[in-house]
Amino acid sequence: MDVWADIPTDIFFSICKRFVYEELIVASTVCKSWHSPCDQMLRIIPVISPKVPWLMLSEEDRRGLSNTNPMRTFFNLSTGKLFDLNLPDTINKKCVSVGFGWLFTIDINLQVQLFHPLTHRKFNLPRYSTFKEFDPVYHDNLKEPCKIPFDKAVASTDPWDQKIQDFNQDCVIMTTNGFGQAFAKLGDKTWTDIEMEDNAYYYEGVYHKSQYFVVCVNFLHVGNIVGHQVPFTNALAQLPLHLARYTNKYLVESAGELLVVFRHIRSALDDPNYTYDEVMGGTLETPYETNFFNVARLVKGVDSSGNYEYTFVEIKTLGGQALFVGRNASFSLHATRLNGLCCDCIYFTDDFEIYNIPKNGCGFDMGVYNLRDGTIERHYKGESRSDYSTPTWYI
Numbered sequence: 001m002d003v004w005a006d007i008p009t010d011i012f013f014s015i016c017k018r019f020v021y022e023e024l025i026v027a028s029t030v031c032k033s034w035h036s037p038c039d040q041m042l043r044i045i046p047v048i049s050p051k052v053p054w055l056m057l058s059e060e061d062r063r064g065l066s067n068t069n070p071m072r073t074f075f076n077l078s079t080g081k082l083f084d085l086n087l088p089d090t091i092n093k094k095c096v097s098v099g100f101g102w103l104f105t106i107d108i109n110l111q112v113q114l115f116h117p118l119t120h121r122k123f124n125l126p127r128y129s130t131f132k133e134f135d136p137v138y139h140d141n142l143k144e145p146c147k148i149p150f151d152k153a154v155a156s157t158d159p160w161d162q163k164i165q166d167f168n169q170d171c172v173i174m175t176t177n178g179f180g181q182a183f184a185k186l187g188d189k190t191w192t193d194i195e196m197e198d199n200a201y202y203y204e205g206v207y208h209k210s211q212y213f214v215v216c217v218n219f220l221h222v223g224n225i226v227g228h229q230v231p232f233t234n235a236l237a238q239l240p241l242h243l244a245r246y247t248n249k250y251l252v253e254s255a256g257e258l259l260v261v262f263r264h265i266r267s268a269l270d271d272p273n274y275t276y277d278e279v280m281g282g283t284l285e286t287p288y289e290t291n292f293f294n295v296a297r298l299v300k301g302v303d304s305s306g307n308y309e310y311t312f313v314e315i316k317t318l319g320g321q322a323l324f325v326g327r328n329a330s331f332s333l334h335a336t337r338l339n340g341l342c343c344d345c346i347y348f349t350d351d352f353e354i355y356n357i358p359k360n361g362c363g364f365d366m367g368v369y370n371l372r373d374g375t376i377e378r379h380y381k382g383e384s385r386s387d388y389s390t391p392t393w394y395i
Helices: 009-016 022-030 032-044 135-142 276-280
Strands: 053-054 072-075 082-086 096-097 102-106 113-117 123-124 153-156 171-178 178-187 202-208 211-216 221-224 236-239 246-256 259-268 288-300 310-317 320-327 329-333 343-348 367-370 392-394
Touching: 009 032, 009 102, 022 082, 053 135, 096 153, 153 202, 153 310, 171 202, 211 246, 236 310, 246 320, 259 320, 288 343, 288 367
Parallel strands: 246 329, 320 343
Antiparallel strands: 053 072, 053 392, 072 082, 096 102, 102 113, 113 123, 153 171, 171 178, 202 211, 211 221, 221 236, 246 259, 259 288, 288 310, 320 329, 343 367
């Protein structure tokens, strides 16, 4: 190692130019002589989110009560390697990706932030206590991160404006939790509720062609955000009835089209070998697992009921794309040999986070589903469990 530690700086810089971002981070921790040139490279190269998603693993303490280690482990999907980042701003917080390289974090005091793991930039969003339907009694009894009422969040655009080197005040963050659905622009002091046409629960939203779309229990809704008016969404299309009953739904923009992904979960409650108390009492390691997925594309055309101008068509291929779903804001990438992604596949993480039901926490139900042949393979072979912040895709 002494020989490598004494390598001339100019030669080492030439080597560093061939490194990808996470390789520079790892190299900077090898020895003192490597730290300075690697740190210089990290400062001068453009900070961009990874081209192939990283899987951000859970913290060591799955209950989020006593974590003190600021290091968070990431799994590089393209290389199959693990690496650590020093992220003290994520300790004991729920963390999900909203895209553009940013995380949405929330702690037990319902403090909400946008945080960029590579630049360490952060921006405070309104506290969840500013939700219209906020229940102060619930908050007073909130003693563990696993009970934080949060589901998903999505950003309308990059929160950081590269041109002005400052936060983008036009960026809108939309989120859903136990208190309802709401949005906030960067700089707002409160969350503004989103009213649904049928007061339905929404699974996920996406910004597409200057409008926002949300997928609910049985319908796809569409709406506009104008100033700080309370937005109202209208049903645009009815979901296929034979698919709508499935457990989880995801809304993804893929190659300019809107797709709804239906995830079917097989529960141990359906297995006659287990009692209700065994399943719900936290005695099983894996009380549920993903069985299969279906995907439907939104198309122009009157549906069978004659009530809507758009309808859904089930598809069996993704046109060379790969989808990424879970607790993160869902996204699509073109699969090529260069990035190592498999086309027509759905990369999924465990987004159940059912408190105290799996014996050792959630996070085990992850894999790659092949839409063409229905097979499931593991992407991360290790284990990363949590009661409050399961692994999330980061890009």
